Amino acid sequence: MTTSSRGTTRVPAVLVLEDGRIFRGRAYGAVGETFGEAVFSTGMTGYQETLTDPSYHRQVVVMTAPHVGNTGVNDEDPESRRIWVAGYVVRDPARVPSNWRSRRSLDEELAAQGVVGISGIDTRALTRHLRERGAMRVGIFSGDAVRDEAALLARVKEAPEMVGADLAAEVATKEAYVVPAIGDKKFTVAAVDLGIKGMTPHRMAERGIEVHVLPATATVEDVYAVRPDGVFFSNGPGDPATADHPVSVMRGVLERGTPLFGICFGNQILGRALGFGTYKLKYGHRGINQPVQDRTTGKVEVTAHNHGFAVDAPTDQVSDTPFGRAEVSHVCLNDNVVEGLQLLDKPAFSVQYHPEAAAGPHDAAYLFDRFVSLMEGQRA
């Protein structure tokens, strides 16, 4: 690797989109090649949380914020055990991290975890392209992987598509584990891990919940083996249309009437369990500034999003489902996409966005309290 006097790498890198658009920049992180679905994230803070969010598995993330890596990498902020993004696209990576908690640079961390990235490209042009054409497959090539453009484009087109991908099992824990309650234990929750972020069980633990995190393959029997007061379905990567197993587990939970809460992928699974369809958004919601309205109170919360698929449910009426009446509880005010569902006759609700934040605003943290009240209500 050649390094200029300014410490920035000069290894050329190429980003190739499946529709043939090409951006040339410099290698960032590991040198080599990588493929995935190109998506953009508009958060200005929280790159460490983003990188380690399992929902980004198999996606190449384009950061719209130009400066990335300024606060380095610390040991407290990751949301899981590793970086999940398939590739990373930034404009101006930091040369020097600066933060009292920083332990190492992001560049080093990406290289150490083998994450191929590219820097120095017009990320705004790329974002506008994805906004207009929709999320699509992409390849990043650097160092020896750089070849003629036609060959690179052919490689990109060979990569698998996101539609139809069943990925939760790839990122979820293989073994069940327990996150103990902080302070007095009040409840037990079985959390089905479809790609859970570390902050989610933490938010529950803060509220006196002992969280039993179960693998994605957990059965209804496994769930009830922990004698849960409530059941939780996490976020995760992939196409919800493929998630037949978790959908059937959730139906089992709904039949028993155990308080249920889902986030993100969990929301889509609730949608499917209730009989609604899911569909792929043109370019998804990925950022920490999204306005969501809680239709029960009319209040708007600024929320963290990371979803490429959404539930197709009617927003203007109550629907009848096999588990009783259901309604859309939350919508995104930018585009009216369904952001939350709730059952009116059973203690079950879910949101498409991330009340656990990390990264993002804490406006929606009340939803964990709502889950607690459901469990309290069931006990009473």
Next chain:
Amino acid sequence: MPKRTDIQSVLVIGSGPIVIGQAAEFDYSGTQACRVLRSEGLRVVLVNSNPATIMTDPEIADATYVEPITPEFVEKIIAKERPDALLPTLGGQTALNTAISLHENGVLERYGVELIGANVEAIHKGEDRDLFKGVVEEVRKKTGHGESARSVICHTMDDVLQGVDTLGGYPVVVRPSFTMGGAGSGFAHDEEELRRIAGQGLTLSPTTEVLLEESILGWKEYELELMRDKNDNVVVVCSIENFDPMGVHTGDSITVAPAMTLTDREYQTLRDVGIAIIREVGVDTGGCNIQFAVNPEDGRVIVIEMNPRVSRSSALASKATGFPIAKIAAKLAVGYTLDEIPNDITRETPASFEPTLDYVVVKAPRFAFEKFPSADSTLTTTMKSVGEAMAIGRNFTEAFQKALRSLEKKGSQFAFTGEPGDKAALLEEAVRPTDGRINTVMQAIRAGATAEEVFAYTKIDPWFVDQLFLIKEIADELAEAPELTRDLLAEAKRHGFSDQQIAEIRGLREDVVREVRHTLGIRPVYKTVDTCAAEFAARTPYFYSSYDEESEVAPREKPAVIILGSGPNRIGQGIEFDYSCVHASFALSDAGYETVMVNCNPETVSTDYDTSDRLYFEPLTLEDVLEIVHAERQAGPVAGVVVQLGGQTPLGLSQALKDNGVPIVGTSPEAIHAAEDRGAFGRVLAEAGLPAPKHGTATTFAQAKTIADEIGYPVLVRPSYVLGGRGMEIVYDEARLQSYIAESTEISPSRPVLVDRFLDDAIEIDVDALYDGEELYLGGVMEHIEEAGIHSGDSACALPPITLGGFDIKRLRASTEAIARGVGVRGLINIQFALAGDILYVLEANPRASRTVPFTSKATAVPLAKAAARISLGATVAELREEGLLPKNGDGGTIPLDAPISVKEAVMPWSRFRDIHGRGVDTVLGPEMRSTGEVMGIDSVFGTAYAKSQAGAYGPLPTKGRAFISVANRDKRSMIFPARELVAHGFELLATSGTAEVLKRNGINATLVRKQSEGVGPNGEKTIVQLIHDGEVDLIVNTPYGTGGRLDGWEIRTAAVSRSVPCLTTVQALAAAVQGIDALNHGDVGVRSLQEHAEFLTAARD
């Protein structure tokens, strides 16, 4: 729940004259708010004493009162207009304080006026230091974060001295309560400093209260801008990080948006605390600004303060994000919620979101220390900058270097040639925050300082320090490269290097670098500020340049006119020029052109994305303007560039633009030269047979002496090509002439010193006029109150002139026309005349919009800048008369005799500055302009109009009490009649021995008081300075002896400033003040709206 239906009319209070800490940003906010309220169908009543604002244009509100913003006058307006509600959060601290007074004295209740946008309790909780501490404690209980710096509240000097012990010793921060822009606050390192700062703070605070606080110098400083609606929805519009760590007022810091060095956890902590604060304080419909300090070692968060109103930072945040805070605050105040308000830029998404940026914004302050040579240039918690520039780039280095060149000040850009100097000395120098410290830091880096050393000395965050190293390393590469390759040049541009910087480093000419760059195909692209990092399509063409790949400038059909703005506000070039540019944009848009605004001043209306069809937020340098012209020519036809409305900045570019093939509309660059060049202008005058004071130009003392000997002392000396009388001085003798030449650093054959005969006792006259090549429209004639020799920008003036007759106007008209024709003006011209004896001398002519255009326009109810813009593009005066833009008959020289008199008064920034010993700077007026703003008083007679102008500028004239008089010998004769009048109005006169004697001889009784030099008397008799400090004097008249002004009287005048006692420094001002006092003592002073004024004038003209 949409708009409230119980409010039909709203009173909006503006912020008054431009002063340090309260500037054009409130015109931007207020204008937005008034427009929004009117579009909601509400009747808008506005009060603002500042004529140089867009908000006081008659079409912005339904009833516009250019009256003093005092509780007395606002009450008169309320009584007359009976508004349903008062919106006080858009006019800075002035409006908020006035609203609180009106609440406390029962006026609002008496007239049934509801305070909207903020409630009194919230204002108190946000602004009262003690209450706010309670707020922060509550918030800590709820969020687990945030605390106040340890502090004590003091009401007396004894409290203050004890307080230091409570806090554990020096240094401590002193903050007076309820003052704006941090006025009167500062760091005290010992008891002497403490006594001085706290003493002044107790005086300045309307509640005689100061806060003493532990020092958090060197911590990281952040700001958040928040908005909340009546449904308790809260959004954080913007985060701002200060490049300069704690210790420098945020208005004086280089600031960056968004925050660059926070992890998400830390940012969310600030956000949680901020939201909890706005809720706890109880701002229910509007915005607020919260400032935080973060300890870089452990992340401890201290909440510094909050402003429960629109502020300078909110204006910056609006420009930085595209989220119009003031506009939305106004909508929230009348009942809307955030989710009901569409985002203007995307049109499809609501305002209930948080903008996300895919670029970096840097703001840099502009100072005017050169105007106050005795002032201490150390930056503290008292704001001292007079303006600011903002720049946008796709990375920090690009935005930062653009911001520095936007400052348009010699030495503001980084220089990489020459010896940097001694590293140790540079680092030592960099410890003290000053204007230009950043350049010192860069020189230290060039001299070999390490990043660790820079941080140790300055506490500038290591990430920012590394960015400075990055810039320096690129400069090194540029210097060392065998040739300018495409990659290297592109890389340098990507990090914000100007062609000029590259030229300097490579030893080339700037135009050569540009040519190479263009040959290599390296040009900027233009990106859009869209609030959402491209997630949604933007409908508003608000652009900034970047050396990136894809441009977003859309093609257009209509011919475009590019209007060059005036850049950062500075003394001599302020909001008045922005006013003219905005008017041009409106007028040309109406005339069917596509208007394109270029400016880099975030405070202004011109940089509102709503003002023009396209906005380029860019530096006003030749390079940046040429690139914009290129981009716009790619997009469609360009009719031309308007340079005559933005002051000296665009005017200075006109020739170079023309040389580069850019069409300049209106007055040609050659004509501009004819007015600015002494020789050329002399020929114009000679051909027209007009006299100018005798003069000459010199580049050496010997030459200057020869000229002065020939024309006789006193002489007026000044450098050529300057604005605001920079470096101008009246020289009374040869010795001073010699030292003046020796001190002048910029003298060269191309920049000689001008030596003019100084006209003692002359009446100075300003004329604004329009000329289309055939016909002259005399816009207005202003007679100065102060005599010639005091800069016209600092002098009060009256329109119509109060002592000039029809014959004088006729002569002025003829002379103005001759000059306009001789120079070749197409548009506006401003000429300064001096009437000495019976001779009308021409002092100077400026072929551009002048500082007085807004005043003249308002006083005569004719939009001169709009007309000028149209004339520039080929319309004639006759056509504009026909169209109705100009009156059908008559002009500013034919104002009826019974028309009201308008008086303009300048506002001086004395109280902001201290010398290095902590003493005030002298307040004497001179030929160098030092005022920051102006007010207008309008009434049927001169005395009342003058009294209103004083009330608007400095607070009401006293109508009784004690007046101290001490004048220079040459003024003693002129003093007698006004002094007698003061006695007749019941004033007790105080005078020192010399003046008292003259008064006595003229039969006027005066109480003898001791001079400061005489010290306290044997029986404890106080000196005059002590009397002033003790609040025992109500009016001070003190004219300086000689011109140095730093000799006698200085302590009297600085005491007057610190006690806020009206202080008149010329006998002409005394005479005017006496007329004002007379008017105030003779019955009720009324208020009249500009609309009523215009109606009167229009009727009189028909």
